[in-house]
Amino acid sequence: MQSKTLGWILLAPTMIILFFFGVLPFIYVVWVSFHQWNPFAADPSMIFNGADNYRHVVFDPAFLASLGVTVLFVFFAVLTEVILGYVLAQAFMKDFPGKAIFRTIHTLPLIMAPIIVGSVWKLMTTPSIGIIPHFLKAWIGFDLNIGQSALAAFVVTVVMDVWHWTPLVTLTLIAALVSLPADPFEQAQIDGAGKRQIFWHITLPMIAPALIATVFIRLMDALRIVDEVLMLTGGGPGSATRYVGVHIFREVFPRTNYGYGSAISVVVLYLTIVVCWLLYTGLLAPRNPKKG
Template sequence: MRSNRVGWLMLAPTIAILGIFGIVPFLYVLYVAFHQWNPFGANPYMIYNGADNFRRLVFDNEFLTSIAFTLKFAFFAVVSEVILGYLLAQLFMREFPGRGLFRTIHTLPLIVAPIVVGSVWRLMTTPSIGIIPYLLKSWFGYDLNIGRDATMAFALTVIMDIWHWTPLVTLTLLAALVSLPKEPFEQAQIDGANRWQIFWHVTLPMIRPAILATVFIRLMDALRTVDEVWMLTGGGPGAATRYLGLHIWKIVFPKTDYGYGSATSIIVLYLTLVMCWLLYVALVARRDQKRPS
């Protein structure tokens, strides 16, 4: 009993912080979601409207379009980051000249603020002064203008996210690879397994928890990205890069529709939880069911 009391006492500060900065804001946003509220309008008071904000979401073409673009962005970004991160982690496992310097340079994007990343990429892609349009024009004769090319604008947001967050995936998977025991790999080599078989049957199952945790983190970040994309494209051209986070920002701040913005935030949180749960079931629960009892 005393040990349990001491344990709860040690956890009390963390639980209090989570309650104040996590649960209380969520409950407030949930409360606002059931109201019509524009504090800067003619009637600055909250007006209860039930589930009207949520019903409005079902018929909001801009919201549905932003969901489609966000899911596509998250898929390409997260999959590319996991693949590149694993390949780079395997590279860092080997000895080669300048490995420490290259590893340091590789992790530098992680210390740069997202809004700075978006600003730098905006400068690099500006047609008149950017290095990327200059090289594309010089080498391939291609005129890059993300203000009018929706496909290229979407591709650049994905490339920018990959450049910024692949080092995080690399470090996570590198830590997982370093901690693996050598005996299973030696046994697989003795049994005559090739590199692909060793990867598929030995390496991948052992680092699957690290991959799953990394995918969860990157998926949640990708679904709520705002500042990088806002600085690079502003959500354009049209709505080609108006992802969910940016869509909510435009509802809450320029339009000051706090009730509808809160309802949108709740739905986005729900969609994120559902996607993470489905991913967990696909990668973990099904594997556990196949194990012999």
């Protein structure tokens, strides 16, 4: 009994902080989403409009377009990060010259703020001074201009996100690989299993919990990307990189449409929860054997 009381006492500060900085803001956003509100208008009062904001979200072509391009961004970015992160994790499991230095350099992007990442990539991709357009022009004769090419802007945002967050995936998978027991791998090698069979039937199932948890984290982060894209492309050219987070930012701040922006935020949160739930139930949740 005393241990339970002590546990609640130790958890109380965290729960209080989460309530004030997590639950209350969410409730307030939901409340605002049912209103038409411009706090900078001549009449800054809230006007209750029921579910009109949510009806607008469903039929808003700008939001649907931003949602579509966001899904593509999340798919390519997260998939690339998981594959590249696993390859690097396997490489770091072996000893090679300069391993410690390379691991340190590889982890450096994680300590950079997103706004700084966007600024760095903005400098590197500016046609007149950027190192990336310079080498692409010198090596393969390709003129990179993310201000004019929608495809180039999309690809560069994906590459930027991969550069920024692959180290997180690598570190997570290294921890998962280090914790694996050696007996199943030794037994598989004795039985004549190849590397591909060992990966699919032993390694992948054993690291699945850590892998899915990492995908969840990256999925939620990628869906709400704002800072880097605003600094790099501003959501352009056109609406090529106007991801959902950037779309919400445009609605709330330049257009001061707080009610509609709040409704979009709630819808995106709901979609994120649904996607994570589907991934969990489809890939990680235990399956009970059918009886009878």
